[in-house]
Amino acid sequence: MKNKLRLLLPFLSICGLLAVTQSLVAAEVxxxxxxxxxxxxVVQTGDRRxxxxxxxxxxxxxxxxxxxNRDELIFSYTKMSFAGLLLTPEPxxxxxxxxxxxxxxxxxxxxxxxAQIDVVEVDQAVVNVAKEFxxxxxxxxxxxxxxxxxxxxxxxxxxxxxxxxxxxxxxxGDYIPEHLLTQEFLGEIKQIMTEDxxxxxxxxxxxxxxxxxxxxxxxxxxxxxxxxxxNSGNRLIITQLDPLPPRGNLTTRAQSLAPSLEKYGVPxxxxxxxxxxxxxxxxxxxxxxxxxxxxxxxxxx
Amino acid sequence: MTVEMLGxxxxxxxxxxxxxxxxxxxxxxxxxxSVGYLVGGRLSTRxxxxxxxxxxxxxxxxxxxxxxxxxxxxxxxxxxxxxxxRYGSLLASVFLYFIxxxxxxxxxxxxxxxxxxxxxxxxxxxxxxxxxxxxGSAGGTLATSFYFVLWFDVNQILWGAVAVLLLAGSVILLIxxxxxxxxxxxxxxxxxxxx
Numbered sequence: 001m002k003n004k005l006r007l008l009l010p011f012l013s014i015c016g017l018l019a020v021t022q023s024l025v026a027a028e029v030x031x032x033x034x035x036x037x038x039x040x041x042v043v044q045t046g047d048r049r050x051x052x053x054x055x056x057x058x059x060x061x062x063x064x065x066x067x068x069n070r071d072e073l074i075f076s077y078t079k080m081s082f083a084g085l086l087l088t089p090e091p092x093x094x095x096x097x098x099x100x101x102x103x104x105x106x107x108x109x110x111x112x113x114x115a116q117i118d119v120v121e122v123d124q125a126v127v128n129v130a131k132e133f134x135x136x137x138x139x140x141x142x143x144x145x146x147x148x149x150x151x152x153x154x155x156x157x158x159x160x161x162x163x164x165x166x167x168x169x170x171x172x173g174d175y176i177p178e179h180l181l182t183q184e185f186l187g188e189i190k191q192i193m194t195e196d197x198x199x200x201x202x203x204x205x206x207x208x209x210x211x212x213x214x215x216x217x218x219x220x221x222x223x224x225x226x227x228x229x230x231n232s233g234n235r236l237i238i239t240q241l242d243p244l245p246p247r248g249n250l251t252t253r254a255q256s257l258a259p260s261l262e263k264y265g266v267p268x269x270x271x272x273x274x275x276x277x278x279x280x281x282x283x284x285x286x287x288x289x290x291x292x293x294x295x296x297x298x299x300x301x
Numbered sequence: 302m303t304v305e306m307l308g309x310x311x312x313x314x315x316x317x318x319x320x321x322x323x324x325x326x327x328x329x330x331x332x333x334x335s336v337g338y339l340v341g342g343r344l345s346t347r348x349x350x351x352x353x354x355x356x357x358x359x360x361x362x363x364x365x366x367x368x369x370x371x372x373x374x375x376x377x378x379x380x381x382x383x384x385x386x387r388y389g390s391l392l393a394s395v396f397l398y399f400i401x402x403x404x405x406x407x408x409x410x411x412x413x414x415x416x417x418x419x420x421x422x423x424x425x426x427x428x429x430x431x432x433x434x435x436x437g438s439a440g441g442t443l444a445t446s447f448y449f450v451l452w453f454d455v456n457q458i459l460w461g462a463v464a465v466l467l468l469a470g471s472v473i474l475l476i477x478x479x480x481x482x483x484x485x486x487x488x489x490x491x492x493x494x495x496x
Binding site: 036037122147148149150151154155158177178179182184185289290291292293294297298 | 318454
């Protein structure tokens with residue numbers, strides 16, 4: 001009897017352990033897909049459904065939605081993108097590079113139903129997953145092109161198309177598309193900006209790369225708003241063609257816009273004070289160009 | 302390989318960084334090399350000599366220069382006429398890389414012919430040659446993607462490759478000249494292994 005118990009004990013304890021871990025981590029992988037560019041996972045924990053790239057390397061969530069309260073934006077960087085409205089409060093033509101789960105375009109479409117929204121995403125698999133699991137839908141005013149953002153922007157420039165709100169959000173995952181960080185690319189972006197357009201780039205806040213990138217944006221746009229929040233690893237670069245407006249204007253705009261953003265959980269009133277023009281990077285770093293853009297190597301250093 | 306690694310970089314501003322751009326690039330390099338092997342092998346049957354051999358290096362160097370000087374002039378019209386970046390990058394790769402790469406492909410079979418004295422040694426020499434050239438390719442790939450892009454502009458690296466090819470061609474010509482002067486009967490045997 002004792003012997004039997006001794007044999008059973010490890011087995012029982014493993015069973016017990018499994019039961020405990022099962023109940024603690026109720027995260028369920030509801031979809032897995034290998035695309036040409038990355039591994040895509042959709043994971044649901046309770047009501048929260050998240051899109052994760054390259055899960056084995058411990059990447060952060062790309063996008064999350066609350067399936068029962070889809071309007072509310074969960075990530076601070078997604079919310080932070082709305083700070084662009086402080087410069088251009090009523091966008092009519094919006095370009096978003098990088099779809100992710102599609103929460104950002106959905107929110108903009110909801111907020112500005114008459115604005116035309118073009119989304120560029122290089123990975124067809126991401127588009128499929130956004131549609132199937134994250135409630136993303138194209139409609140008369142919002143469409144997705146499966147294309148490289150550089151190609152899209154260059155062509156738009158040649159066709160003379162202009163946007164008044166541009167969001168660059170193509171830097172998810174651990175591979176950096178180097179050709180979307182260069183002085184030449186930003187020059188092409190400038191070409192497709194209307195006079196009163198705003199550019200919002202969700203980029204990097206750490207590593208040597210922060211310096212190179214800041215220097216590059218400064219070279220192309222001059223002064224820009226550097227937007228960081230204390231508890232977020234993201235930083236957004238927000239800029240326009242004209243000189244930046246004084247902070248007083250931003251606060252006034254925040255006050256008038258904040259109520260309409262409440263349902264998305266965007267704390268717009270907190271943002272004006274966080275928009276900084278202070279140079280906190282090493283200005284001696286080299287500008288990134290099509291000739292010199294070892295972004296992935298710099299990121300590692 | 303150095304040129305191939307940079308090839309994607311050169312095309313990214315026009316055709317993006319998607320996997321199809323890499324596909325185009327590698328396809329064109331493979332096609333160009335295969336044509337080069339064929340032509341190089343054929344040329345080696347007609348009076349093989351070090352001068353022709355040196356001309357391969359010099360020719361490859363000269364035909365690499367358009368990659369540096371005319372890249373935009375070549376890619377712009379292609380970008381404007383072909384909307385699909387897959388075919389755009391394929392065509393651009395042909396125009397930019399086909400000629401220099403096929404000339405480089407001629408070097409291997411030709412050098413086998415120059416280095417082989419007898420049938421018995423032909424397998425050995427060919428093996429040695431593939432070894433050297435493939436090690437060289439590995440080195441070029443690693444050095445370019447790990448370090449050169451961090452230290453230099455793309456065009457600086459390409460000029461470096463052009464200079465190395467020109468140097469190799471000149472060294473071969475020089476050695477050939479010296480050997481011809483020192484001996485009346487110059488039976489050239491394997492002295493040059495650069496690729």
